[in-house]
Amino acid sequence: MPDSPAIAVRDLRKLYGDKAAVDGVDLVVPRGCFFGFLGPNGAGKSTTIRMLTGLIPPTSGSIELLGMPLAGQELEIKKRIGLVPDESLLFDRLTGAEFLEFVGRMYGLARAVAIERARSLLELFELRESRKLIAEYSKGMRKRLAMAASLIHHPDLFLMDEPFEGVDAVGARLMKDILLDQVRRGATIFLTSHVLEVVERLCDRVAIIDKGRIVREGSMDELRGGTESLEDVFVRVVGAGREFHELEWLK
């Protein structure tokens, strides 16, 4: 179903006890869109992504990815998704090449294909130290490797939680170029980030979530209204009413 949206979420809720981490989210992300999902800490971004990946079940609501219901066709959907989660999914005792090959084979690639793609991805992400174990990678290298792993099976939809966190400027530029290239070929990217300048530069559409609810959604131009920066909009939407109180002893 190529006309269906990449992500269609209806009335999505996740309750922990009587506290709603996600509280009735409706979201439609068209195919080929670079979508930014913003929110302050604890707003429900990671919980939403974890529900989209099937890692945690929603309390209620429905999720459709690439035109298929997540509840019924989980394995089929997972084959077409590339993931960069907030927590590390890297196996420390493998080398980068071994890890990429493993991920490729888990996604159904033939071994020779997985090895070849792993090699070229390591080149692309400048992770050529093939004998180095992942345990010895820096944080930025780990993020780059996680992104390389998300690409190996050529997915149609990327779900990324803070992919640029801890990555240096050169690495971040490389990652952005690769992601933009993926959007140009028709893939959809759903990304969370606290670096609003990056979101502003990359994303076509943005949704802002606060206290588990979507409080703004639209194209970048609609949100900014022509004059404001994304940061101004974000702070106005989620930070209204917050005042800075000086602490006497810190003066």
Add this chain to the structure above:
Amino acid sequence: MIRAILRAQWLSMRTFRLASSRRGAVFSVVIAVFWYGFWTVLAFAAEALLSSPGLRSEILAWMPLALAGVCAYWQLAPLASATMGASLDLRKLLLYPVPRRALFTVEVLLRITTCAEVLLVLTGAGIGILRNPAFGWRLIGRVPVALALFATFNLLLAAGLRSLIERLLNRRGLREVMALVLMLVGVLPRLLMVTGLPARRISGLFPAGRNPFWPWAATAHMMLGEPARVLPAAATLVIWTAVAYWFGRWQFTRSLRYDVQAAQASVSSMKERSFASGLYRLPSMLLRDPIGALVEKELRCLVRTPRFRLVFVMGFSFGLIVWLPMVLRGRGAHSPLSDNFLAVVSIYALTLLGQVTYWNTFGFDRSAAQLYFLAPVALWRTLAGKNIAAAIFIFLEIGAVSAVCSFLPVGISPGMVAEAFLTAGIATLYLLAIGNLGSVNYPRAMSPQRVGAGGARGRAQGLIFLLYPVALLPVFLAYLARYAFNSQLAFCAILAMAAALGTTVYWMAMESAVSTARQRRETIVAELSSGEGPMISE
């Protein structure tokens, strides 16, 4: 500052928030009650024995050696059980301006976690001596002080030894040798006794052990000796305690400066031969992906995990060291143990491997285990892949045991080797079945570097302790039938039934584990990603 560290640890250990953790905590309490209940009974026995006035001369003669035994247990038991108790996580605490003296004090106090049971027994012994009319309450000024000094000496020594051994065990290439040496030290006396060293020569060592120069003998003299010998004994004990303090501080300070990653940095220059790499790929030639990929990944990861390598070495060495003396004692005579020596050692090895493979199968993956839930692979395939990798190591272990046994005078035939593989294989079915259930119900992140830690949480270890006999029962019944009916046919028939039942149990457990993993995926990932407090409990 010490209070802040202890409070942070206490808050980190709170497990009553989740219902599942609450059940586990209750289970842990039950296990603790059993364990310390047993030692409390021993403490009462010591009290009853030492309060007998008729045993005065025996008490005087044997007290130094009994205290030497206590000292040996205190220092060696944590090593032999590969659980070195709680300790400070220095990587976290060194960030703060905490004086080293305070850190060392907490570390010494934490040594109580490995041998609290000894303190119980010593307390019972002390009360027994005071209640003994032959000694009487006139010793009230000496016995508690001597025992307190003895306990302090042991705590300080244990703190130093722990720091030293942990550093040695973290050294690449040294840790396996170290583990073997430590085990040999633990079982050497028994091995010597049953392999021909005359008992007279061993008992000749006893007077040397009673020399008041030793801390245990000094403690005994300080408690029970003639008044003229009390002061020299007390001085000796104080000197020993001061030496232990110096040793403990020295080793602790060295550990503070120790860089584990630098010590293990040789992995970065790891030059794996293409031959070894080819071995990892062998299972993929027989198994289709994703199971082939999973098995290959497990083999690579486990072989590069220091803790796994240590346990693997222990599997075929410790088993032989423990069981071999019993066979050699018989000097060629037939016994159930000598007839089934290889099978016994193999079963022992496979149970030992459990803590690093099947009991907590996602443990070394830590937060990366979420990949299994995110990838388009059915969960049963993931578990099956991990089980196959565990089985490969179990059979390699049995192969190693068989190879070593073929050089020993224990009469190993090809039939015995085949039987060992068969019985271990059947027992493996049951153990993997229980292991899969345990892995999804009690997952725990394990550090691949920390070689001294156990593989399961306290409650899970208690459960394992209870389930081993159940899992091994079918194989045991087959051996029982062979001896009861003196029939190989009865043995084979029951073994075949055990295999059929084991296969059924395995698949039923697999279904249940997969269903549980689906329901608990969030909790499993959370538990495998969770950090600890300022201390590391092992």
